[in-house]
Amino acid sequence: MSEISSYKFCVEPQKVDFTLCAAIPAMAGVILDTAGLDAHGKGFGVDALNARNCSWVLSRMALELDRRPAQYDTYEVATWISDYGRVLSTRNFTLTDASGAEFGRAVTQWAMIDLTARTAVDLSGVGREHADAMIDRPSPTDKPRKILSINPTTYVEHRVVYSDIDFNRHMNTLRYIDLLFDAMPLELVASQRAVRLDIHFLRECRHGQLLTLGSEQRDDVWLFTINNGEQEAVRASVEWRS
Amino acid sequence: MSEISSYKFCVEPQKVDFTLCAAIPAMAGVILDTAGLDAHGKGFGVDALNARNCSWVLSRMALELDRRPAQYDTYEVATWISDYGRVLSTRNFTLTDASGAEFGRAVTQWAMIDLTARTAVDLSGVGREHADAMIDRPSPTDKPRKILSINPTTYVEHRVVYSDIDFNRHMNTLRYIDLLFDAMPLELVASQRAVRLDIHFLRECRHGQLLTLGSEQRDDVWLFTINNGEQEAVRASVEWRS
Numbered sequence: 001m002s003e004i005s006s007y008k009f010c011v012e013p014q015k016v017d018f019t020l021c022a023a024i025p026a027m028a029g030v031i032l033d034t035a036g037l038d039a040h041g042k043g044f045g046v047d048a049l050n051a052r053n054c055s056w057v058l059s060r061m062a063l064e065l066d067r068r069p070a071q072y073d074t075y076e077v078a079t080w081i082s083d084y085g086r087v088l089s090t091r092n093f094t095l096t097d098a099s100g101a102e103f104g105r106a107v108t109q110w111a112m113i114d115l116t117a118r119t120a121v122d123l124s125g126v127g128r129e130h131a132d133a134m135i136d137r138p139s140p141t142d143k144p145r146k147i148l149s150i151n152p153t154t155y156v157e158h159r160v161v162y163s164d165i166d167f168n169r170h171m172n173t174l175r176y177i178d179l180l181f182d183a184m185p186l187e188l189v190a191s192q193r194a195v196r197l198d199i200h201f202l203r204e205c206r207h208g209q210l211l212t213l214g215s216e217q218r219d220d221v222w223l224f225t226i227n228n229g230e231q232e233a234v235r236a237s238v239e240w241r242s
Numbered sequence: 243m244s245e246i247s248s249y250k251f252c253v254e255p256q257k258v259d260f261t262l263c264a265a266i267p268a269m270a271g272v273i274l275d276t277a278g279l280d281a282h283g284k285g286f287g288v289d290a291l292n293a294r295n296c297s298w299v300l301s302r303m304a305l306e307l308d309r310r311p312a313q314y315d316t317y318e319v320a321t322w323i324s325d326y327g328r329v330l331s332t333r334n335f336t337l338t339d340a341s342g343a344e345f346g347r348a349v350t351q352w353a354m355i356d357l358t359a360r361t362a363v364d365l366s367g368v369g370r371e372h373a374d375a376m377i378d379r380p381s382p383t384d385k386p387r388k389i390l391s392i393n394p395t396t397y398v399e400h401r402v403v404y405s406d407i408d409f410n411r412h413m414n415t416l417r418y419i420d421l422l423f424d425a426m427p428l429e430l431v432a433s434q435r436a437v438r439l440d441i442h443f444l445r446e447c448r449h450g451q452l453l454t455l456g457s458e459q460r461d462d463v464w465l466f467t468i469n470n471g472e473q474e475a476v477r478a479s480v481e482w483r484s
Contacts, residue, residue: 012275013278013288013409014271014275016409017404017407017409018407018408018409018410018411020409023404023405025405029256033254033256036255046255161420161424162259162265162420162423162424162426162428162431162432163265163267163420163423163424165259165260166260167255167258167259167260167262168260169260178403178404178405181404181405182403182404182405186404186449189404190404207428
């Protein structure tokens, strides 16, 4: 059984918004960077998988931030894999500040896909192979929640461009999160309110596609659905707390 | 008189496009990060200036890349200030790969603005104050060129959103560069052709403004103008070589 890995970060100027605190989408980016770093360091990163014609694909993410750290603040991200299902593996994160206080946490669920067939690989074997990378510690908060129904009242469009796409020519995960936060009022996304984001990636969006983001606000909860012109591609909720 | 400072970087996965080479806008980002790092380390970064109610504003940039480094390649960025005019200071950069071969270079020109008056500060005094940060070595290529006339033939629109803005609530420099590369054909921007970018920042664009990007192609040169609905805000050219 492995140890929990921790990575130290500093809130770099390119991660802050005009309040000089880290933007929420930037913190989501750090979570994903940490996942990549840790998987790479343990020998099952995207590069190692690519050699076997596979890749990790983020299926769902839940991110809670109690507050946003300030520019140049240092913090630590601890990460561990708690389980492998047949289709999804669960990678967890806690964020702690320099004094050791936890200020955020995340739970991500990943599928492994075969790059030719573009279908999910059965993870049962992988789970056994990576057994010594697993940690017997539960997720630090609820796993990503299902978002059952959305009745959008406002829509914005977004064309998928070069700066949006990843190594697969698909819309980059973080750009979807940007779209969500871009669609809420500036005062809200730049506030210091605690927040929980749940996001489900259902289908890929390709370069050139015109996306439609539909939003519905229910008090402190914003619900989102992104359609790529053919089908629903992403569903998300952002819950503002306190 | 100071030494030239060098900073080591690695092409991180979040900087590459689907060709697994660094995207040109990402390299422009590294140039600006290096400028920030170096100024911060030498005591005249944005943070020190803010304490005096001033800030650096990028006025013009020229970036040449002979080729784009591959993911995980290491490289070094050397940077030095060669001169202070009354309004603009010139900061230079060379990019060299692990074998010591130069593969890119940049020249940037910066104004210092008073944050209340939002007007340029006379740099004559600053030049004397920072004399020991200056290096007697010429710029590694032509300074940013004037772009005299543009007759746009195509237009795209872009609303300035939260993810576009910087600590001043203005459109972030890098997002303008993204807009340019997003407006050219994917095969071109993801090619390994040598390239020179010249960009002039004329006016600020604010959150919520609807920008219009006009483009004109003259063989291997693409000319761009960005209007913020009130006035011309940015003018740029991208020259594809070899």
